[in-house]
Structures are given as C-alpha cells and as structure tokens.
Amino acid sequence: MTALVTGASSGLGAEFARQLAARGHDLVLVARSRDRLDALAAGLRERHGVRVDVFAHDLAERGAPERVVADLATIGIAVDLLVNNAGFGTAGRFEQIPAGRDTDQVMVNVVSVVGLTRLLVPAMLARGGGGGVINVGSTAGFQPSPYFAAYAAAKAFVLNFSLALREEYRGRDLRVLALCPGPTRTAFFDVVGSGPRSAPG
Template sequence: MHSAALVTGASSGLGAEFAVQLAARGHDLVLVARSEDRLTALAENLIAEHGVRVHVLVQDLAAPDAAQRVTDRLAARGLAVDLLVNNAGFGTCGHFEDIATARDHDQLMVNVVALVDLTHRLLPGMLARGTGAVVNVASTAAFQPSPYFAVYSASKTFVLNFGLALRQEYRGRGIRVLTLCPGPVDTPFFDAIGTREAAVNGSMTTPEPVVRAALRALDRDRGYVTPGLANALSAHLLPRRPRTLVTALAERVTRKVLSPARTVPQPKEYAA
C-alpha cells in the first residue's frame, strides 16, 4: 500500500491551497471533487512543480454512497490515507423557508455526512498503522447560532464538536485531529452562497495564510485553530450565554444577507 494525503473539495479555494502546501511538504495526494478538469489541471501542476504523485478521484460528495465510492477506488489503486483533509463544504443563507429543501439536504450530506463517513472509513487504517491525522474544516460560524445561516452554522458546530471529541478519543493513539475554524476566506464559497454579504464581518483573507496556520497547528497537535486575530478574539472572548440573547445579537449582524438583489446560483464545486 502507498500512503497519501486525501483532500476533499480540492479543485478550488482552501482545498486547492491544502493540496499546494501539502505537495510542497512532499506529500503524495488524492484530490477529490466534482470537477475533473480542474482537478486534473491542479494535479499536473503539482506533479511538475513538486515531483509528488497525485491521484484524481471525481466524486459528488452529496451522494449517499460517496464515501464508499471513494474508499473503493482507493483500495483498487492500492492507496492508504495517512492524512485526511475534510475540506469540502458549502453554505446557504436567507430565510429558511425560502431555501430549497434539496439544497439544504445536499449541504448536510456534504458538510456533515460525507465528512463523518470518510473519517469512519479511513481512520481505522490509520490506527492499524499507528499514525495519521484528520483535519476537519469548520468555520467561525461554528461558535454561535447564525440566523439566516441556520443549517450552515449548525453543520459547522457539528464539525467543531465532532473534531474535538475525536481528538480526545485518539490522543495517545498516534492520531492527530485538528478542526480549522476560519473566518471569511476569498474563495468560490461566496459565489455558491450567492452574496458577498455572507462575509458578515466585512473582511476576508486569502487561502494561503489560513492553510499555513492550519498545518502549523497540526504540527503542534492543537485541537482547533481560528486563524486571524479578529477571528480568534471573536471565537474566544464573546459570551456564549444566554443563548437566546447571543442569537438575537447575531441576527442583527447576519440580516444584511437578505438583500433582494441576492442570487443563488448552483455551484460547480463544494468548496469550503
């Protein structure tokens, strides 16, 4: 078996940047997303620049059997995963009743179900080999309820709590688990959600420093990381109770996404 790092949502945004920085560290890669053309172009660039092996797996992670399909193809190629980056994800925003049920269903399949299923299928192999790591991409939205982002923020709260629980379970057993909680990052996420107003704090960073901070935190075996001083202060210093008051205050910030000019295109990729 040959070991590699697997990155979901790898065709753009944070996923593509994880691939670039991991390749620079010498990791062979498995890139998973829906866009074969983008994955293939990225793979060719990484092979040429870093001399690593790169495998492309085209898969829609909203499919109920997505994790099974991915792991079947890994087995067929003789690949073991020593680092799983659960990056794929997307969001919805607006009045809950105006969001298509199928869209929110797919969001949960990608943000939660595929993430858990892939971890279930790949972590036992890491345990058997005595080493491995999982990086789950959440969001600063994980730290409080977010009206008009109800499903998205709830899904990211799940990712954060899931990651922290797993880290505690596997400490001392050779497995590191990190949860990345970035603030707004300039990626196709905002094209998919339909408005730049979804960056509710009004500022964005780029993928490069976010991924760099994540890999540094993984090297240090931290439980979670919130890159950026303002994001870290928001995550750690704002009160979380009483919850109804916190939610009411959050609604005053998030209501700006209700602009009538907002459009909701169907995304080509699920990119966190």
C-alpha cells in the same frame, strides 16, 4: 505519506493540496470537477514531483464516501492524512431556501465528514504511523447564525465532532484538528450568493 483532500478543485482545498505537495506529500484529490482537479494535479506533479491521483465524486450523493474508499482500494493507496475540506453554505430565510439544498449541504458538510473519517481512521490506527484528520469548520460553528442556520449548525457539528475525536485518539498516535476560518475570499460566497461582508460577526 499520502494525504486525501476533499473539495480540492478550488479555494482552501486547492491551497491544502499546494502546501502539502510542497512538503513532499503524495495526494489524492476529490471534488466534483474533474477538469479542474486534473489541471491542479498536473501542475503539482510537475512542480513538486509527487504522485497525485484524482477522483471525481459528488459528496452530496449517498454512498459517496464508500465510493471514494473503493477507488483508493482499486489503486492500492493508503491514506495517512485526511483533509475533510469539501463544503458549501446556503444563506437566506430558511423556508425560502430551495428544497433539497440544505439536505445536500448536510450531506457534504456533515455526512461525508463522518463517513470518510469512519472509513479511513481504522486503517491509520492499525498502521500506527502517526495519521491525522483535519476537518474544516468555520467560525460560524461557534454560535447560531440566523440566515445561515443549516450552515452554522453543520459547522458546529464539525467542531464538536473534531474535539471529541481529538480526546478519543489522544495518546493513540492519531491527531485530529478542526480548522475554523472566518470569511475567506474563495468561491464559497459565489455559491452562497453573497460577499464576505454579508457574513455575520
């Protein structure tokens, strides 16, 4: 079984990779940082004896999901489990967030999730082999969050998208799960520019 993990260079994505490799899954790791992906992949291969392929892509760019899937086709890999983990947040007054930053956030947190799911799920269904999708949301997706407006809205999308697909694929041998962690000590808060204690709720 092969799992594709986005945002795999650190944090929850790297932990997904470690846990899946420990269970014997081959991996495809996707993130912007090629060096960190290569280092993680080398360690997983050595420790668990699994195949690990690495693709460096920025999921904020238009067409990134298509490029990831084209890379998969080039090396002849079929994905059985998609982990849409890549994401980042912005914090502050909406009008003061740098121009384009929230657009990039929506591209990573929403557009790439839909794009990769749309591109990979049909083949999972066609194989009939019990495929799955894990979408990493957030407890922020359960309510509007002032000063995290775009982030909370994006995670609300991830939650509802996942719940809807779960119903669509019920009984069709494809599982869909939304993981909604609360504030977690990862590099997320380095990007946001605040600490876990600043998160609402």
